[in-house]
Amino acid sequence: MRPLNTRVISAIFAGAMALGLAAPAKADGKLTVYTYESFAAEWGPGPKVKDAFEKQCSCTVDFIAVTDGVALLNRLKLEGASTKADVVLGLDTNLTFEAAETGLFAPHGIDTGAVSIPGGYKDDLFVPYDYGYFAVVYDTEKLKNPPSSLKDLIEGDPKQKIAIEDPRTSTPGLGLLLWVKSVYGDKAGEAWSKLKDRVLTVTPGWSEAYGLFTKGEAPLVLSYTTSPAYHQIAEKTERYKAASFKEGHYLQIEVAGQTVNGAKNPLSAQFLTFMTSPAFQDTIPENNWMFPAAKTGTPLNPAFETLVKPAKTLIFPSEEVAKNRKAWIDEWLAAMSL
Numbered sequence: 001m002r003p004l005n006t007r008v009i010s011a012i013f014a015g016a017m018a019l020g021l022a023a024p025a026k027a028d029g030k031l032t033v034y035t036y037e038s039f040a041a042e043w044g045p046g047p048k049v050k051d052a053f054e055k056q057c058s059c060t061v062d063f064i065a066v067t068d069g070v071a072l073l074n075r076l077k078l079e080g081a082s083t084k085a086d087v088v089l090g091l092d093t094n095l096t097f098e099a100a101e102t103g104l105f106a107p108h109g110i111d112t113g114a115v116s117i118p119g120g121y122k123d124d125l126f127v128p129y130d131y132g133y134f135a136v137v138y139d140t141e142k143l144k145n146p147p148s149s150l151k152d153l154i155e156g157d158p159k160q161k162i163a164i165e166d167p168r169t170s171t172p173g174l175g176l177l178l179w180v181k182s183v184y185g186d187k188a189g190e191a192w193s194k195l196k197d198r199v200l201t202v203t204p205g206w207s208e209a210y211g212l213f214t215k216g217e218a219p220l221v222l223s224y225t226t227s228p229a230y231h232q233i234a235e236k237t238e239r240y241k242a243a244s245f246k247e248g249h250y251l252q253i254e255v256a257g258q259t260v261n262g263a264k265n266p267l268s269a270q271f272l273t274f275m276t277s278p279a280f281q282d283t284i285p286e287n288n289w290m291f292p293a294a295k296t297g298t299p300l301n302p303a304f305e306t307l308v309k310p311a312k313t314l315i316f317p318s319e320e321v322a323k324n325r326k327a328w329i330d331e332w333l334a335a336m337s338l
Contacts, residue, residue, distance in 0.1 A: 031267040034085040040065040045283035068205035069171030086262030097318035106263035114294040126255035130290035133249040135225040135242035142219035146243040161200035162220035163209040179250035192335035225308040232303040248312025
């Protein structure tokens, strides 16, 4: 947007006052961003994103975090039109159709030409900021023969436990639900019934499950193909690896969008534009441990080249997930409670 000169501004303001109209809404100098816990954590990208954007906008960024991505949508539905969120960051494409149906999101109106996602992605409401593939990560010191397929995982030794996340609150948990459904279809319930004896616990979000895994409570955890990069780069160890599954891996694309209320705050669109810039994208690989959705200012660490490369990408259309999510979760609940 081109800046107006002072004479034009004065004329507009005088005209508005003469008509008894209010001046155009201005940013209050604060941007409220709803996100998930691991993004906002001190070790996540949140603090670096906050610092970089505040220097650019001369404003204050306030992150409000909930357990995980599905919990974000649940909270937004509860708050409705009264939500204080300007931007919601942490939904994924499994949830975007359902989120759009709430009527709580406004078109972003920004140029997303810098975004590059496997298979392509374009949406009027949501802007991608990273992507990754779900994977079963295992401890090589406790498991010498990891599963090489979902079938191996489901029919494997129940003494070798896995920590998973709840699909009702967590996007990784929902991702595993959809992964199983995409491979097993109508027999997904049977697959869950076989897997349940191998499940150590079901956690509300990713952080809890991965924490149990690294504490040695289980040799397996539902996470991402990118998770081992953290251990290689930050801890200088190759102890933890992702298992490559023959059927393929389910793709997650994480997105952010501005709410209808947030669209009144110019900082919302500014933040979404910033999100596709190197200043934001540079925080993703080694803080959120995902692949960046746009160009970074620095090359990826070579550790990312050593990661599992899925033989096949699995993903459901968002509309199909929205149509079936409740029924598929009910199927999961019924199987896991037997």
